Amino acid sequence: MTNGSGMRYETWRGLALWGEQEEAAAVEVIRSRSPFRYYGPALTHRTDALEQGLAELTGVPHAVAVSSGTAALTTAMVGLGIPAGAEVIVPAVTFVASVGAVVAARGIPVFAEVDDALTLDPRRLEERITERTWGVMPVHLNNAAADMDPILDVARRRGLRVVEDAAQAAGVAYRGRPVGGLGDAGALSFQLDKNITAGEGGAVLTRDPEAYERMVRYQDQGGQFSTSKGAVRGTGDGPVFVGTNLRMTELAAAVLLVQLPRLAPMCQRLRDVARRVREETADLGLDWRRLPDEEGSGGDLTLLLDSRLTARGFVAGLRAAGVPAYTLYQGQTVSTHRAVREGRTPWGKEWERPERNRISEGFLGRSVTIGLGAAMTDEDVDAVVAAVHKTASDVRGSGG
Known part of the structure; x- marks a missing residue:
């Protein structure tokens, strides 16, 4: 929209800044013929570099790149050990993917009120807790953080896990601390509307090394490639389990990596x-x-x-x-x-x-x-x- 022309300006965020860097990054992966993150003829390790960059950006030690923001939320809950049938408190104002991730992790969503910040009302959180409540999922809505300190206070007092849905808030902070790194785990999205984008993609953030190990395994078929040693698949220090495929590609990671400085x-x-x-x-x-x-x-x-x-x-x-x-x-x-x-x-x-x-x-x-x-x-x-x-x-x- 300029000079009274009646034309709408674009509301794209990360996509609006796409240019030659994204093109060059994608071409590099294509020429390497190695778009799969775990092996290829000339692997460029873009996904590894993206995970390191996200960890540094958010101040957490562990990041796992996955296929979507929904996949990130699901992986976070599985990594933290959600039991089947456990309840997760979700704000009533959020995208349906928040609920979908709870369902994919075999949990049960419970809905709590928001306040005039349009995010989870810390004062109404406690009334939704039951003996079946496992965790709470504050949503950082539309590029603004939820009021995390009082939410964390309630969660810690009641022994609840905190999984931050930061899908709409990459790069956002709360009182000087990047969102996604405040709770037990956090999830970012790189879908087309988001602050940085590859069309799809996501990442899980955590400080918990044991949860991180489970997250890596879960998104890689239980550790098919991430824990492989020689001809043996699915090894590692923890108990084995069957996972699923939520892996990010090298192409997506390459395009995202060049956007981090912006x-x-x-x-x-x-x-x-x-x-x-x-x-x-x-x-x-x-x-x-x-x-x-x-x-x-x-x-x-x-x-x-x-x-x-x-x-x-x-x-x-x-x-x-x-x-x-x-x-x-x-x-x-x-x-x-x-x-x-x-x-x-x-x-x-x-x-x-x-x-x-x-x-x-x-x-x-x-x-x-x-x-x-x-x-x-x-x-x-x-x-x-x-x-x-x-x-x-x-x-x-x-x-x-």
Whole structure:
């Protein structure tokens, strides 16, 4: 969107910065004829290098690159030893993949309310804990961290495992600490919309060496190649088990590796854009989503309006002005997804219909998110500010 042309700016993050480096990295792997991470004619070890880079970036000793963010969450829970049928507390506001990962790990999701940060409400967490609760999955939503310190306090007091869903928050920090490295394990996603991307991909982060060993084995058929010695497969120090194939390819890792240095400056730019829009619309008295750590966020512009009707009007007004805007998850909590609502898994009906999370429904339904892109110009930001002013005036003038 530039100079009143009516064209929308792109809301891509990492993808917007793709260029010759990604092309060269992919070509190098192709020419090596070694796209599989564990062997090939001239293996370049891009996946190993990516894992090392992610570990350094997040300050954790162990990282495992996998095929998706969902795979990362599943691998994290399996690595930490989730028992079949154990309950995992998930915020009501999240993408269905959070639930899907719990199901894939043979757990049972339990849904908890969010607060005005649109992330797990630490004050409501404890009321969802039962004797069957194994862990909690805070979700760092839309490039902003959940309020982790009080969540961790509850989890530690109650003996729960903490698996961070940082799929939407690579490069984000909470009080000076990178997300994904605060709990027992964390998961990143590299899907097309994410801060760095290879189209798909993910990574698990952990400080626990025994859990790390299990994670490596699980995503590699129980250790088919990662623990092989000579002609013997699946060896190692721990008990053997049958795993699955969630491995990342060298092509994906190569494309991701060149993007790591861009992550921090991109998050800073998006954070600056969001701050500027809020500052230049301060006269409107708008209610912005609360961020538990503004300085560590990766840039988010989400409004909380007074009603669903007002939110719909605001979205329509911004879109008419060429500004990408939407209500998160169409204003629906994850438990309204039909399969989740009915407790349907590939193995049959696993849980009863969840209670409605009315507090979360209220926050979510009256939310409006303004899409931010890594390639936004200053002119684009000016246009967003002008559109917010005009839309607020129009909505208020119509009585919305």
